[in-house]
Amino acid sequence: MANVAAKREISSAEGEELSREAKRAKGDDKNGEEGGNEPEWENILSTFTTTSVLSDSAREKIMFLHGKMAGDEAVVVLEKTPVREDSLAELFRDSKLRLDMRNDIYSSYRLQAPPHLNEIKTTVVCPATEKHVKKYRRQESFLVEETGDDYRSITLPYIQGQSLSLQWVYNILEKKAEAERVVYDDPDPEVGFVLLPDLKWDQKQVDDLYLIAIARQKDIKSLRDLSSEHLPLLHNIFQKGKAAILERYNLSASKLRVYLHYQPSYYHLHVHFTKLGHDAPGCGVERAHLLSDVIQNLQTDPQYYRTRTLWFPLRADDGLLGRFREAGRL
Amino acid sequence: MANVAAKREISSAEGEELSREAKRAKGDDKNGEEGGNEPEWENILSTFTTTSVLSDSAREKIMFLHGKMAGDEAVVVLEKTPVREDSLAELFRDSKLRLDMRNDIYSSYRLQAPPHLNEIKTTVVCPATEKHVKKYRRQESFLVEETGDDYRSITLPYIQGQSLSLQWVYNILEKKAEAERVVYDDPDPEVGFVLLPDLKWDQKQVDDLYLIAIARQKDIKSLRDLSSEHLPLLHNIFQKGKAAILERYNLSASKLRVYLHYQPSYYHLHVHFTKLGHDAPGCGVERAHLLSDVIQNLQTDPQYYRTRTLWFPLRADDGLLGRFREAGRL
Numbered sequence: 001m002a003n004v005a006a007k008r009e010i011s012s013a014e015g016e017e018l019s020r021e022a023k024r025a026k027g028d029d030k031n032g033e034e035g036g037n038e039p040e041w042e043n044i045l046s047t048f049t050t051t052s053v054l055s056d057s058a059r060e061k062i063m064f065l066h067g068k069m070a071g072d073e074a075v076v077v078l079e080k081t082p083v084r085e086d087s088l089a090e091l092f093r094d095s096k097l098r099l100d101m102r103n104d105i106y107s108s109y110r111l112q113a114p115p116h117l118n119e120i121k122t123t124v125v126c127p128a129t130e131k132h133v134k135k136y137r138r139q140e141s142f143l144v145e146e147t148g149d150d151y152r153s154i155t156l157p158y159i160q161g162q163s164l165s166l167q168w169v170y171n172i173l174e175k176k177a178e179a180e181r182v183v184y185d186d187p188d189p190e191v192g193f194v195l196l197p198d199l200k201w202d203q204k205q206v207d208d209l210y211l212i213a214i215a216r217q218k219d220i221k222s223l224r225d226l227s228s229e230h231l232p233l234l235h236n237i238f239q240k241g242k243a244a245i246l247e248r249y250n251l252s253a254s255k256l257r258v259y260l261h262y263q264p265s266y267y268h269l270h271v272h273f274t275k276l277g278h279d280a281p282g283c284g285v286e287r288a289h290l291l292s293d294v295i296q297n298l299q300t301d302p303q304y305y306r307t308r309t310l311w312f313p314l315r316a317d318d319g320l321l322g323r324f325r326e327a328g329r330l
Numbered sequence: 331m332a333n334v335a336a337k338r339e340i341s342s343a344e345g346e347e348l349s350r351e352a353k354r355a356k357g358d359d360k361n362g363e364e365g366g367n368e369p370e371w372e373n374i375l376s377t378f379t380t381t382s383v384l385s386d387s388a389r390e391k392i393m394f395l396h397g398k399m400a401g402d403e404a405v406v407v408l409e410k411t412p413v414r415e416d417s418l419a420e421l422f423r424d425s426k427l428r429l430d431m432r433n434d435i436y437s438s439y440r441l442q443a444p445p446h447l448n449e450i451k452t453t454v455v456c457p458a459t460e461k462h463v464k465k466y467r468r469q470e471s472f473l474v475e476e477t478g479d480d481y482r483s484i485t486l487p488y489i490q491g492q493s494l495s496l497q498w499v500y501n502i503l504e505k506k507a508e509a510e511r512v513v514y515d516d517p518d519p520e521v522g523f524v525l526l527p528d529l530k531w532d533q534k535q536v537d538d539l540y541l542i543a544i545a546r547q548k549d550i551k552s553l554r555d556l557s558s559e560h561l562p563l564l565h566n567i568f569q570k571g572k573a574a575i576l577e578r579y580n581l582s583a584s585k586l587r588v589y590l591h592y593q594p595s596y597y598h599l600h601v602h603f604t605k606l607g608h609d610a611p612g613c614g615v616e617r618a619h620l621l622s623d624v625i626q627n628l629q630t631d632p633q634y635y636r637t638r639t640l641w642f643p644l645r646a647d648d649g650l651l652g653r654f655r656e657a658g659r660l
Contacts, residue, residue, distance in 0.1 A: 039429040045422040045441075053415055061391045063413035078421075078441070080410035080448075083393035085383055091408075092375040097452060099369040105457060111375075111408070111450040115442035118410075118450065122427060122441040141607050142584040145622075208388045254472040254660060257616050276616065276643055277471050279389065279609060285618035286587050286606065292475075292641055311622055313606055330584060 044069065044124065048076060055138035064136040066128075074126035075136060082205075087117045139315040143286060144324050148307045151224050154327050158320050159221065159267055169268045172196065173216055183211060184244035191236040192216040195244055198272070200281070206249055209275040213237045220269035223262045223289060223310070228302035234295050237271050245273060259288040262312050263320075286313050374399065374454065378406060385468030394466040396458070404456035405466055417447045471643040473616060474654050478637045481554050484653050489551065489597055499598045502526065503546055513541060514574035521566040522546040525574055528602070530611070536579055539605040543567045544598065551597035553590055553619060553640070558632035564625050567601050575603060589618040593642050593650070616643050 047070045054064040054075070061080035068074060094117075097109040125132050146155060171177035173194055186192035193213045197203055201210035215233060220226065226234070242253040257274045261282055264270065271291055274280040282288060297304040314321040324330045377400045384405070386393040391410035398404060424447075427439040455462050476485060501507035502524055516522035523543045527533055531540035545563060550556065556564070572583045587604045591612060594600065601621055604610040612618060627634040644651040654660045 041426040041428055043422075043426055044437075044439075045425065045427065048422050050415075050418055056413060056415075058412040060389060061410045061412050063415070065418070078413045080391045080413065082388040082391050083386060083408045083410065083450075085380075085386075085393070088380055088395070092373075092378050095375065095450075096371040096373055097375065098371055105455055107374075107454045107456075109374075109452040109454070111452040112445035113448075113450055115445060115448075118443075118445075118448055120413075120425075120441040120443055120448065122439040124437045124439070125435055126437075127435060140585075143586065143606055144584070205388060207386065254474070255470075256473065257614070259615055276473055277468075279614065283615055284587070284609065284613045285589055285615045285620055286613075288615035290615055290641060292639075296639060309622075309626060311620060 045076070045122070048074060054133065054136045066133050066136075069124070069126050072127040073129070073133070074124060075128040075132050076125075077121075077123040077136075079121045081119055081121055090114070091117050134317065139317055141313040141315055142321060142330065143311055144314050144321065144330065145309060145311050146324075146329075147309045150324075150327070150329060151310075154323050154329070155224075155263075155320060158323050162319075164267065166266060166268050169214060169266065170218075172214060183248055184240060186236065186240060187216075188236075189216055191233045193233075193237050193241075193271075195241055195273075206251060206275065208278045208280070209245075209249060209251060209273075210278075210280055211241075211245065211273040213241050213271040213273065215269040215271075217269065221267035222264050222269070223260055223294065223305050225269075226294065226298060226305050228298045231295065231298055234291060234298075238291050238295070241271065241273055251275065257283060258291045259283065260291060260294060261287050262289060262310055263287075263314070286311065375406070375452070378404065384463065384466045394468075396463050396467075399454070399456050402457040403459070403463070404454060405458040405462050406455075407451075407453040407466075409451040409453075411449055411451055420444070421447050469645040469647060471645055472651060472660065473641055474644050474651065474660065475639060475641055476654075476659075477639045480654075480657070480659060481640075484657050484659070485554075485593075485650065488650050488653050494597065496596060496598050499544060499596065500548075502544060513578055514570060516566065516570055517546075518566075519546055521563045523563075523567050523571075523601075525571055525603075536581060536605065538608045538610070539575075539579060539581060539603070540608075540610055541571075541575065541603040543571050543601040543603065545600065547599065550599035552594050552599070553592045553624065553635045555599075556624065556628060556635050558628045561625065561628055564621060564628070568621050568625070571601065571603055581605065587613060587618075588621045589613065590621060590624060591617050592619060592640055593617075593644075616641065 048067050049069075050065050050067040052066050054066050056063040063078045065076045065078070066073075067076065069076075091113055095111050095113045097111045100108040100110060102108075168177065172182075175182075178196060181196045182194055183197065184193075184195040186194075193215050195211055195213045198210040198212045201208055215237065217230075217233060220230065238258060241258070242256060245251050245256065246253070255276050257272075257276045257280070259272050259274075260270075261272065272280070272282070272288075274283060294305075301307075314324070321330070378395075378397050379399075380395050380397040382396050384394040384396050393408045395406045395408070396403075397406065399406075421443055425441050425443045427441045430438045430440060432438075498507065502512075505512075508526060511526045512524055513527070514525040516524075523545050525541055525543045528540040528542045531538060545567065547560075547563060550560065568588060571588070572586060575581050575586065576583070585606050587602075587606045587610075589602050589604075590600075591602065602610075602612070602618075604613060624635075631637075644654070651660070
């Protein structure tokens with residue numbers, strides 16, 4: 001769990017992490033989806049038997065399954081795809097509908113569409129380890145109160161003891177990986193950063209825009225390490241990040257929600273840029289901190305985040321939650 | 331708009347209102363779906379032409395359309411259905427999959443399922459009025475920056491000019507309405523409050539618990555009016571609210587997200603108690619302020635919320651947004 005946690009944000013949007021790992025492994029194959037050689041139709045799932053449903057969301061139309069495929073442990077994720085505007089004409093022309101209810105001007109139907117217009121995004125991890133199975137099993141969260149002293153006596157030792165690898169972060173900063181995905185790059189070692197789409201965003205629509213700005217400075221683990229000396233960095237990320245998004249996606253700053261997480265998913269300073277109106281996972285007040293608020297707080301009190309009590313959620317299986325329990329802080 | 335704004339929180343759960351209206355109109359017809367006489371297959375949508383997409387959500391896989399059906403104005407809602415556990419065996423046996431990407435233990439596919447296992451919930455309102463169209467058109471939100479001076483020169487005059495009726499709030503406080511719904515009542519005129527379920531919560535499960543604590547003091551419009559003199563009130567709401575929820579619903583404080591909104595939906599101080607893990611509408615960082623943070627801020631700086639710059643979203647049709655535009659603050 002530790003090494004996985006050092007990677008990208010563990011999204012509460014179920015399924016995205018799995019797709020992320022799969023896409024990251026894709027490497028240079030940008031055109032896997034379309035091209036001269038369409039893969040053959042197959043059905044690897046015909047050998048899959050379900051052991052249990054790890055979690056599911058009726059709201060998001062997604063399900064995580066644990067099972068066996070041809071004798072191996074496997075995790076399968078099934079997620080319905082968004083309705084696409086460009087498929088509507090064909091959908092309306094070629095579907096068949098069965099009436100559920102009609103009353104006055106209202107009627108509801110079950111629509112059966114041509115399968116190619118209504119695909120299900122399917123991800124398979126096989127063979128899957130117990131770690132995979134645990135990761136996708138739904139976890140309860142608990143709100144934790146962390147004083148400045150708690151941070152130094154409980155959280156910091158825990159983080160330091162985790163041996164979390166940040167090599168993938170450095171690979172991005174050094175253009176050894178994902179260079180083609182970078183939207184903006186400021187090379188300044190003090191105030192510079194790299195801005196790129198988060199793996200949760202497939203970039204097919206602006207509706208769920210989600211980018212991450214990764215600071216070049218390597219010694220800022222989280223909000224707790226920020227002081228007023230970092231204001232130039234934070235201002236730079238904020239201004240240049242917004243400008244780059246306006247230029248590339250034609251989305252103005254008033255349409256953006258820009259924030260940090262505490263706790264973050266990985267302990268190298270990064271800032272989230274998401275579209276206002278889209279309920280991105282992790283934009284809840286219990287974990288997110290508006291960058292504009294962070295800047296204002298540090299302008300008022302240079303040591304704000306070193307002394308302040310912070311609250312944040314931790315999953316039931318998070319080792320840090322155990323530490324807070326042992327310390328009698330829960 | 332004024333009288334609407336003075337009422338309860340407007341829920342952002344897309345589509346549910348339309349389904350509710352349709353189901354309400356269904357009346358006693360419980361067995362519309364299955365029965366001896368299955369409705370015939372039809373395709374009323376073959377005559378539908380899209381005028382515009384009113385709104386859509388990639389996260390929830392839903393789309394609202396405005397268009398024309400056989401010459402009449404119509405609203406059509408298309409929503410993918412949740413993945414169903416009881417259909418999995420057949421889905422795995424009879425689907426075909428096309429590989430998107432494979433790397434090591436990860437692979438992702440586009441799955442085409444038998445249509446009867448992957449239906450799209452379709453609702454039609456026809457003929458639709460302009461009121462229907464407006465209701466389902468997504469309102470864009472814009473993030474607004476309000477300094478302490480902006481509050482006094484723009485927002486406060488706007489609020490005062492709105493003549494918003496708070497009689498329904500006073501009815502609750504005076505037990506003239508909803509008395510049977512009250513979970514806790516502290517009658518103290520200074521630090522007292524009434525705690526009751528929010529209308530968004532049907533109380534059928536704890537998973538989406540949502541209660542509101544309404545302060546008895548009548549002259550606190552919002553966060554902006556809070557100073558350190560209100561700390562006893564805020565502490566009282568926090569402690570007694572959490573205790574009452576633990577006693578009634580067996581939910582501990584570590585499972586709660588307790589916050590204020592800015593801007594609030596109505597200008598009489600109230601605090602939201604929601605279950606951690608449930609993405610209640612309005613728990614996003616751009617609008618919510620943890621009560622524990624508010625208390626800590628006022629302990630540090632008695633005038634914190636009178637001087638501080640605050641950010642919040644406003645819908646496109648909000649009169650206050652127009653005032654900020656006119657003042658050149660957007």
